[in-house]
Amino acid sequence: MNSKACPFLNKFSMSSIRQYAPLFLSYVERCPVMMQSFSRQSTVSGDNAAPNLATEAEVQKCPFLTQVNVTVTEASQAVQEDTIGQQLLQLQPQEEKQPEKENPSPKFFNYEAFFAKQLQKKKEEHTYRVFKKVLRDASSFPHAFEHSTGKEKDITVWCSNDYLGMSWHPKVKEAVSEALWKHGAGSGGTRNISGNSPLHEQLERELAKLHHKEAGLVFTSCYVANDTTLFTLGKHLPGMHFFSDAGNHASMIQGIRTSMAQKHVFRHNDPDHLEEMLKKVDPNVPKVVAFETVHSMDGTICPTVEMCDVAHKYGALTFVDEVHAVGLYGDHGAGVGEQDDCLDKMDIISGTLGKAFGNMGGYIVGSAKLVDMIRSYGSGFIFTTSLPPTVLNGCLASIKVLASDEGRELRARQKRNVKYLREKLVSAGLPASHSPSHIIPIMVGDAEACTKLSNDLILKYGIYVQSINYPTVAKGTERLRVAPTPHHTKEMMDTFVDCLAELWKDSGLTLYGQVCPDSCECCNRELNIQDMFKREPVCLRTNCTYASLQAALA
Template sequence: MESLARQSKALCPFLHKTSTSTLKRLSSQATIASVARGCPIMGHAMEIQESKAPHSRSYSTVREVEISKEFIEIPVNKKTAGSATATATATSANKTPAFDDKQAPFNYEKLYESDLQRKHQDKSYRYFNNINRLAKKFPHAHRATESEEVAVWCSNDYLGMGSHPVVTEAMHSTIDKYGAGAGGTRNIAGHNLHALKLEASLADLHRKEAALVFTSCFVANDATLALLGKKFPNCVYFSDEMNHASMIEGIRHSGAEKVIWKHNDLADLEAKLAKYPKSQPKIIAFESVYSMSGNISPIEAICDLADKYGALTFLDEVHAVGMYGPRGAGVAEHLDFEYHDSNCNPENLVSTNTDGSARRDVMSRVDMITGTLGKAFGCMGGYVAGSKNFIDWIRSYAPGFIFTTSLPPAVMAGANAAIDYQKSSLKERILQQAHTAYVKRELGERGIPVVPNPSHIVPVLVGNAEKAKEASDMLLEKYGIYVQAINYPTVPIGHERLRITPTPGHNKELSDHLIKALDETFDTLGLDRIKDWEKKGGRCGVAQPGYDHIKPIWTPKQLKP
């Protein structure tokens, strides 16, 4: 694409006046892309680029607005329509049409209406239920009125820390003393003790030199990845095709080159890494637990490839922090469970490679780790952890941190209390795993299709957006069970599901009620069970060969209190 653009500069006024880097940025915008496709030169270049590009996962990003002739007309001189120069001049971003008072203004509302109508038509429109979680009745909530209580089965407050006394008491005492808000950005309002304590606790959790707190992990991922790609010369991102939208947006905002590799496919990743010089800056971006499938990435093997090809590793542990490892640091810690167990002395443990050389634990090999305070830790916010210089660099240069109001003191105090508690308690993690195993086993025995995975997530495959919503509605209205339907663009069309997340509070009584309700709902709506998917060749690992051997990442030994 770049070489073709350079060759075309002499022929096209638009290209001649626009730098290659600017063109790369503009090419990601829907409007300029639609204009460029009408240009004989740029249109041809884009076709070549798309034919060479690896398969991209369009459903993982926010859908770009489609600009149609109904909303925008591009004037073209019919006499010179075949001329590259005339077409490029007509569509040039450097020329602004003269103001014409007789022209009608752009129909903004019509665009909103058209896009929303499209959402309704393809059944991907999202309906929000009125769910009010009850702190003293976790995992229950009430709907619009307090008399309408339901059991919540899809919350990401995985361990119930959002209503744990250690968290709520820390927040109450802090808000009484320091008030509600932070007063502004940390640059303006100050660097308070709550932020210092929280970041020190997070750095210790991941055994890193430092950490930096953001308002959410979406912001942390976006700000960090955008800055890395802008600052590293000729940086290339290697992004797992199932990565979260926050990582995709951060990489896009960086303007750097992106190479998408097949989900958890090490051979594909290595083949793509090998195409670039070792000296060229490279970042492998991936997650530990993928939230919609429950898949877990091969972190150690990815670190091996990063070392071999001179890449940095960027690991999103959002759905793993609090849930895995002896101290709740995530999957990277869990892979060396005994080594990190607070009851063991790491100095007495022998850790070696097969060749007898010293082996570094997996967590220490990951360069950058991001996580959230809004899921297993029960509060809100996000963070990134890494080396001291890296964190100071992000703090000094990332607009997403510099220009964002800080988290309130009470929120940071509550998150810090949750982290400190989970560092020394395995009780909630063990109970959550036990409840997850029970639900997966019982659903499987009834032929209800659960996407196989080794994690704490229970994705029940439906495979149809309309039916998934019907199932969600029936569970809520008839059985008092809240499980939100997951559809496009969070998952691909045809992969729609009910995403169930058991917690320590979902005891056997609640689990049996859920299992019975799902069984009856599948019968009532005629939803496909495992045997039906088998006849169709399977989907998402359900009724497909090679998936029946997947075992939980928690071993029986680790689950013993």
């Protein structure tokens, strides 16, 4: 036996090998390293030929190579239990039949682990959203019941987009109830198959009349209306170029992006920058300028007339989102376009039925041919179940109320409440940003602090105002978004400010911070933020909240 050829046998003395010769012979007979060594030696002449040492590849086959301290007793036991044999059987030459192995299971992507990681990331950034469980009280707007803790809690709502409380207006509720008993709960399908009705067409005529347009088209939401209309225009107009305001809503961005048309993004509410971009595009190609009148998160109102004039100067259509303006501005509630007397400059207007009108759904109005094209080609309209008769009838009732003297009174009361609350917030040192609209952003600037303020307000004081964090707003601009209605009383507003100011101090947040943007819309002049604590007025308009703060500080 040539023990020098085997790294395993080299661990034992010759006397030990002789003593356990039968055991080691059994090992040798099954070991490919030893058998191969014997085979090579047989080709060498002479009995005294030097033994061939095992090659490195052969050494790696030895099942005992990695065992440093192997005793003879352990070797004997291994041979008797056939442990060595089982290991050596797997090292037989390739031509010998190998025992079949089961194929290992394929390693699939771990979806659940990925989802968990993404959710944990949101939680660590304090942008994970936990919805409040709120049921509004239709008999006492803006009161509601909160159910997040499992127990019903009385609260007041300060962040609803039901800006005028029309969802609980007696005429609206009566119209919804009447339609339910007459026509049932559902519409029956898409408009194209079995979901069309005289109520749909009546509502579309009413909306077109409100905005001084030829035709209207109703969608299940304004997200769908914006997405579908812009996508369809981008797909069908040859060589289309979109010019999109940097502050546009996600629905508009989605429609433009997925259409794969050329896109240019201009600075928010900046007609000069828009003109710079329009100048660079061939005047003969189709163009659409898309923007919002009232911005939902900062409360700004765009220079509507200037934007439309610049667009038309270069042959572009205007697509104007009036979602946060319809029902709230203008003599009949047609929005900023009516207030600024420029409805004729708006080629396509999109609006919602789910905010100031207090129901749900969205729409566009425009020329008859344009609306008919979207009706005929827009998949978001064609393949979606239509609005039910209850919603249609409720919307019709709400539009009529807001176009009347009652609607004008509601808008006037809301305007007074917005002014009163903003001034109270500013005088308390809370950073309520200046905005010319009904939306009051209270700037926090930190996601965790913003969420905590929202939670503490509802838990301690029964005040519900939602925190607005990324991705709805940019990181570092987190805020509480407040929208007082005509039905919030002065006592309620005073209590709101007192409670928020108390929590603000407890949170260590800065009081008397900036309340006007760098460019103040009241006087349209550049402001130096460092002037905030100076005593001289920096805003020429006496009704500007920035000037109100100066007076409070004085």
